[in-house]
Amino acid sequence: MFRYALRRALWAIPTLIGVSLVVFLMTTLLPDPLAPYPTGGSSASSIDPVTFDKLTEERRSRFLDLPRFVNTDPRDVRILTDEYVGHIVADDDDATVSARRLAALGGAALPHLLPRFDNLPAAGRKRVALALVPVARRMRRPDEGAFETEGDATLFWSRFWDDHSIDFTEPAAKRAVDRLVEHGGEEREQDLYLLDTFALPYVMAAMGRTDRRDALAQLARVAAHATERDGSIPDDALATTVRARQADWGAWWFVHENDFVPFSGAERVAASVSQTRYAKWMLGAILGQLTSGSGEDLSLGDRLQRRGLLTLSLTFLAMLLSYGLAVPLGVISAYRKNRPVDRALALGLFVIYALPSFVLGEICVNLFGLGHAAFFAVLTLAAGSVATLSRFQRAAVLEVLGSDYVRAARAKGVFGVRLLVVHALRNAIMPMVTLAGVQIPTLIGGAFVVEEVFSLRGMGWETLRAIERHDSAWIVVAVLATALLATFTLLASDVVHGLLDPRVRETLRRRGA
């Protein structure tokens, strides 16, 4: 039996891959924000730098800078630094953009640059030193504020590594972050300013570990300072806002991690697969690390939890209600086949069946108002399923009633309720168990519409708002979540069917599964 369940579970894997591919296909429809500008790429001649950076950032948050399925050229901070320095030294067309990018890489680039800084040609060295001036400013070095001459900058960076290479190591950075989390304080924050973006991996890790508000606020301040990104956590923020900011940093880090962290050996191998648009979207959706744009007061996880709970309970209750109604109705119509009761039920259910759920919902709203919205929502949602399920139940009971063992029971003198429930229904209920699995996608889809009708704040409501705000992250997560739920309920209902039905059990035993 266990082997049967396992094999059935393995069969779900291709489906899951298929589901992820369909969702990915959906994300490829998203327009490329840089597409309207002919130059695109790295040179930004036709757009002003600020807009260009904003659009590039937007593009990256949708992973459009990555290839779809295979990345033959995954880039980490080491490779990026070499590339930017190369452009700056050569002083080519991309030099200006590269200088800006190098400054954005910041402290994390220094270990890959400064050790060979003195080997650069003199003119190139000067340009690189100038490009790094914003980094020095972020580090609050030199203390007096600005460099007197260009030569000073070169000298500063030549000396910098001699003095500080010991700070730019994993243990030192980790210790500095730990001290900040444990003790707090202005001075320890200043210590981290020196490390600039080099401290980010440890800051991000610490942010994921702690939920102390003061520590989070300080970590966010350090991160915001190094990245020149607005992500601070106000002191009077609500708990949900704090979580939203935390999630926002997590999502940002998910996009930008390799700007600041070099690949380790194994990562370099995996990067050709993991640094792709497909992998990033799917991982991001599963880990809840997608950016849903600005102005969101709730993190993606919080939203899914809140909205999903409502939709799930609607779906579950509607399922219970529809089974509770459909089984007896189906049995009655089968028992009274082609009599007035059967005919009337068939007609009534057929009408309900053909009306879209939003019409039923609107009728309820018009008649009863929004007073008992949840109750009527479940009722509306269940109505369609009752029609489908009871027809199946009727057919199943009819089939069983025609079988030999029921005739035998009849001959024995069993009739009425006992015949129906004890003898017929036990077998006729089996197909209904499997139907539960296929009923779920229908019900969830119905719930999306019904929620809108009754103004219930579930996933459907949230999705429609997300569509208005072009919040692709939520849409991806919502579609993926519903499809995964449907896949798993289908799996579960198949396994349960196997467990319940003695005929299936017997077949499996004979096959040795």
Add this chain to the structure above:
Amino acid sequence: MKAERAVPGTLRRALSEVRRKRGASVGITAFAMLLLVAIFADFFASPLPVYGTVRGHTYVLANVTRPRELQSMSHAELEAELARGFALRALVHWGPAETGTAVLRPPLASAGHVLGTDSDGRDVFSVLVHGARVVVSFALLCVALLVAFGALVGALGGFFGGVFDAIVARSVETMTAFPTIVLVLAFQAMMPKASTLTLLLAISLTRWAEVARLVRGEVIAVSGQDYVLAARALGASPLRILVRYVFPNARAQALVSATFALATVILVEASCDFLGLGIEESSPTWGHLMAQSRHHPGAWWLLAFPALALLGTVVSQNVVGEALRDALDPRGDVLAERPVDEAPEQGTAARSP
């Protein structure tokens, strides 16, 4: 049991059997009427005359040709012109896009508006009639697309088997995991420019799997038949077998699923319209009318009439579909025997998402 179903020419027999059934013939008649209304919408509701004289110029079939000089005239002006002489008019004198001064009137409350007006002063009857045209043509196109694709994929998968079939089977399973309306909404939302065309593609993309599943099952059943073996033994090429022996049988199944798909597409489209992500607002549809009723709770006519139209359409298609399926399946019930690890035969009839 199966052999009976696989005799060539089943489709023709099934059709004649369906025609004999009373319920089904009512359904067919209702659908034919809907088609007629859709085709001749301009004769049911149009401000322009079928025959009439305006400013000394006589127009014939102006409601269909829609001459520019008449369209530029205001409604009142045109009415006055036409009232002067003999004119043959459409049933209702309002076009679907025309906004009159009577806003949100219940049925029969103001002259000329039999079924009342909507919140922009459009005539409900006119929107219904012209909406039928939009809805029916949309659904027919969409179904043609998804049935063609689904039937082709399903037939090829079922016939050739092997890796290709495995891919088809998994894709079908994948697509059935998505709630239709959710996927359609998501696709519409992700499109750079959502339009009627993208809606059509999105619905086709989500619904082809159902057709492919049924056709594939049928093709697998047919491919094992003796006459197919005989053809193979006689040296017929796979292509010939597919075209001459397998397709004709799968055609019947495709027709059944097309009938149900038509109803499903109409329901999904109406739901999308209702949620504001369907056909463009400028086209009249039943869904748009019903969407309006949300903001005007008392205006029951905005909900009731399109809902009845929808009900009639979907019921008639489901009746025809079920009759057709019963005629094709000698067992005459919805539950087919199935092996343990296969998904059950779903309720094929259309159901709103």
